[in-house]
Amino acid sequence: MIALPELLTNLTAGDWLGLSLKGVFVYFSILWVALVVWVARDVVGRTRNLVFQVLAIVLAILLNIFGLLIYLIVRPQKTLLESYYEEAEQKALTENEEICPHCESPLPLEFRYCPHCSAEARLPCTKCKKLMSNNWSTCAYCGADRGNAKKPNHSEKNKSKSANKK
Numbered sequence: 166m167i168a169l170p171e172l173l174t175n176l177t178a179g180d181w182l183g184l185s186l187k188g189v190f191v192y193f194s195i196l197w198v199a200l201v202v203w204v205a206r207d208v209v210g211r212t213r214n215l216v217f218q219v220l221a222i223v224l225a226i227l228l229n230i231f232g233l234l235i236y237l238i239v240r241p242q243k244t245l246l247e248s249y250y251e252e253a254e255q256k257a258l259t260e261n262e263e264i265c266p267h268c269e270s271p272l273p274l275e276f277r278y279c280p281h282c283s284a285e286a287r288l289p290c291t292k293c294k295k296l297m298s299n300n301w302s303t304c305a306y307c308g309a310d311r312g313n314a315k316k317p318n319h320s321e322k323n324k325s326k327s328a329n330k331k
Protein backbone atom coordinates (compact mmCIF):
# COMPACT_ATOMS: atom_id res chain seq x y z
CA MET A 166 0.00 0.00 0.00
CA ILE A 167 1.30 3.46 -0.91
CA ALA A 168 1.46 6.09 1.81
CA LEU A 169 -0.52 9.25 1.16
CA PRO A 170 2.47 11.71 0.94
CA GLU A 171 4.16 9.35 -1.50
CA LEU A 172 0.98 9.18 -3.58
CA LEU A 173 0.72 12.97 -3.67
CA THR A 174 4.32 13.41 -4.83
CA ASN A 175 3.80 10.75 -7.49
CA LEU A 176 0.86 12.63 -8.96
CA THR A 177 1.66 14.63 -12.06
CA ALA A 178 -0.47 17.50 -13.34
CA GLY A 179 -2.35 15.09 -15.63
CA ASP A 180 -3.18 12.87 -12.71
CA TRP A 181 -4.62 15.84 -10.86
CA LEU A 182 -6.88 16.61 -13.78
CA GLY A 183 -7.99 12.99 -14.00
CA LEU A 184 -8.56 12.90 -10.28
CA SER A 185 -10.64 16.07 -10.21
CA LEU A 186 -12.67 14.84 -13.19
CA LYS A 187 -13.27 11.63 -11.30
CA GLY A 188 -14.25 13.68 -8.27
CA VAL A 189 -16.75 15.69 -10.29
CA PHE A 190 -18.09 12.49 -11.83
CA VAL A 191 -18.51 10.87 -8.42
CA TYR A 192 -20.14 14.05 -7.10
CA PHE A 193 -22.71 14.14 -9.89
CA SER A 194 -23.35 10.41 -9.63
CA ILE A 195 -24.17 10.82 -5.96
CA LEU A 196 -26.43 13.80 -6.73
CA TRP A 197 -28.13 11.82 -9.46
CA VAL A 198 -28.73 8.78 -7.25
CA ALA A 199 -29.93 11.03 -4.41
CA LEU A 200 -32.39 12.73 -6.75
CA VAL A 201 -33.77 9.41 -7.99
CA VAL A 202 -34.08 8.16 -4.41
CA TRP A 203 -35.86 11.38 -3.40
CA VAL A 204 -38.33 11.10 -6.28
CA ALA A 205 -38.92 7.41 -5.52
CA ARG A 206 -39.66 8.12 -1.85
CA ASP A 207 -41.81 11.13 -2.65
CA VAL A 208 -43.93 9.37 -5.27
CA VAL A 209 -44.55 6.36 -3.03
CA GLY A 210 -45.84 8.76 -0.35
CA ARG A 211 -48.18 10.51 -2.78
CA THR A 212 -49.84 7.85 -4.86
CA ARG A 213 -50.60 4.16 -4.82
CA ASN A 214 -50.75 4.14 -8.60
CA LEU A 215 -47.94 1.79 -9.60
CA VAL A 216 -47.78 3.06 -13.18
CA PHE A 217 -47.35 6.63 -11.99
CA GLN A 218 -44.68 5.57 -9.48
CA VAL A 219 -42.67 3.71 -12.12
CA LEU A 220 -43.05 6.56 -14.63
CA ALA A 221 -41.82 9.14 -12.12
CA ILE A 222 -38.77 7.06 -11.20
CA VAL A 223 -37.94 6.31 -14.85
CA LEU A 224 -38.30 10.01 -15.61
CA ALA A 225 -35.88 10.86 -12.80
CA ILE A 226 -33.39 8.23 -13.96
CA LEU A 227 -33.47 9.28 -17.62
CA LEU A 228 -33.82 13.06 -17.42
CA ASN A 229 -32.60 13.61 -13.87
CA ILE A 230 -33.04 17.29 -12.97
CA PHE A 231 -35.46 17.85 -15.88
CA GLY A 232 -37.30 14.69 -14.93
CA LEU A 233 -37.56 16.11 -11.42
CA LEU A 234 -39.02 19.36 -12.76
CA ILE A 235 -41.63 17.49 -14.79
CA TYR A 236 -42.39 15.29 -11.80
CA LEU A 237 -42.85 18.31 -9.51
CA ILE A 238 -45.41 19.70 -11.96
CA VAL A 239 -47.46 16.54 -12.44
CA ARG A 240 -47.18 14.94 -9.00
CA PRO A 241 -50.29 14.76 -6.78
CA GLN A 242 -50.57 17.87 -4.63
CA LYS A 243 -51.17 16.08 -1.38
CA THR A 244 -49.28 13.22 0.18
CA LEU A 245 -51.25 10.11 1.08
CA LEU A 246 -50.90 11.03 4.75
CA GLU A 247 -52.31 14.51 4.13
CA SER A 248 -55.27 13.15 2.19
CA TYR A 249 -55.83 10.55 4.92
CA TYR A 250 -56.02 13.20 7.63
CA GLU A 251 -58.25 15.39 5.49
CA GLU A 252 -60.64 12.52 4.88
CA ALA A 253 -60.68 11.61 8.58
CA GLU A 254 -61.40 15.24 9.46
CA GLN A 255 -64.23 15.40 6.95
CA LYS A 256 -65.62 12.15 8.30
CA ALA A 257 -65.48 13.41 11.89
CA LEU A 258 -67.32 16.55 10.83
CA THR A 259 -70.13 14.66 9.14
CA GLU A 260 -70.34 12.12 11.97
CA ASN A 261 -71.03 14.90 14.45
CA GLU A 262 -73.96 16.04 12.39
CA GLU A 263 -77.12 14.36 11.35
CA ILE A 264 -79.79 15.45 8.98
CA CYS A 265 -83.28 16.54 9.87
CA PRO A 266 -85.68 13.63 9.24
CA HIS A 267 -88.14 16.08 7.69
CA CYS A 268 -86.26 18.49 5.48
CA GLU A 269 -82.87 16.70 5.41
CA SER A 270 -80.88 19.81 6.24
CA PRO A 271 -77.81 19.34 8.51
CA LEU A 272 -78.67 19.12 12.18
CA PRO A 273 -75.99 19.43 14.90
CA LEU A 274 -76.28 16.79 17.63
CA GLU A 275 -77.31 19.30 20.30
CA PHE A 276 -80.36 20.54 18.35
CA ARG A 277 -83.77 19.26 19.29
CA TYR A 278 -85.75 21.30 16.78
CA CYS A 279 -84.75 21.78 13.19
CA PRO A 280 -83.94 25.47 12.60
CA HIS A 281 -84.95 25.14 8.95
CA CYS A 282 -88.35 23.47 9.04
CA SER A 283 -89.02 23.92 12.79
CA ALA A 284 -89.93 20.26 13.18
CA GLU A 285 -89.04 18.39 16.36
CA ALA A 286 -86.13 16.49 14.90
CA ARG A 287 -84.84 14.67 17.97
CA LEU A 288 -86.28 13.28 21.15
CA PRO A 289 -84.71 13.31 24.62
CA CYS A 290 -83.93 10.12 26.50
CA THR A 291 -86.86 9.03 28.65
CA LYS A 292 -84.52 8.42 31.60
CA CYS A 293 -81.77 11.09 31.57
CA LYS A 294 -83.58 13.58 29.33
CA LYS A 295 -80.53 14.18 27.20
CA LEU A 296 -81.09 14.46 23.48
CA MET A 297 -80.53 11.22 21.64
CA SER A 298 -79.41 10.73 18.11
CA ASN A 299 -82.12 9.18 15.97
CA ASN A 300 -79.63 6.45 15.07
CA TRP A 301 -79.23 5.24 18.65
CA SER A 302 -81.11 2.24 19.93
CA THR A 303 -79.62 2.84 23.39
CA CYS A 304 -79.00 6.17 25.11
CA ALA A 305 -75.29 6.89 24.86
CA TYR A 306 -75.35 8.92 28.10
CA CYS A 307 -77.19 6.70 30.56
CA GLY A 308 -77.47 3.38 28.71
CA ALA A 309 -81.25 3.31 28.86
CA ASP A 310 -82.88 1.34 26.11
CA ARG A 311 -84.65 3.49 23.59
CA GLY A 312 -87.39 0.91 23.77
CA ASN A 313 -90.58 2.11 22.20
CA ALA A 314 -89.58 5.75 22.37
CA LYS A 315 -90.68 6.69 18.91
CA LYS A 316 -88.62 8.69 16.57
CA PRO A 317 -90.08 12.08 15.78
CA ASN A 318 -92.08 12.18 12.59
CA HIS A 319 -94.37 14.38 10.61
CA SER A 320 -97.70 13.19 11.97
CA GLU A 321 -96.47 13.75 15.50
CA LYS A 322 -95.43 17.27 14.70
CA ASN A 323 -98.82 17.96 13.17
CA LYS A 324 -100.55 16.39 16.15
CA SER A 325 -98.70 18.58 18.65
CA LYS A 326 -99.45 21.63 16.51
CA SER A 327 -103.15 20.87 16.33
CA ALA A 328 -103.11 20.08 20.05
CA ASN A 329 -101.64 23.50 20.68
CA LYS A 330 -104.38 25.11 18.64
CA LYS A 331 -107.13 23.47 20.72
Ligand SMILES: [Zn+2]
Pocket residue numbers: 265266267268269270279280281282283284286
Ligand atom coordinates in the same frame (compact mmCIF):
# COMPACT_ATOMS: atom_id res chain seq x y z
ZN1 LIG B 1 -85.87 20.19 9.07
Ligand SMILES: [Zn+2]
Pocket residue numbers: 290291292293294295304305306307308309
Ligand atom coordinates in the same frame (compact mmCIF):
# COMPACT_ATOMS: atom_id res chain seq x y z
ZN1 LIG C 1 -80.34 8.61 28.72
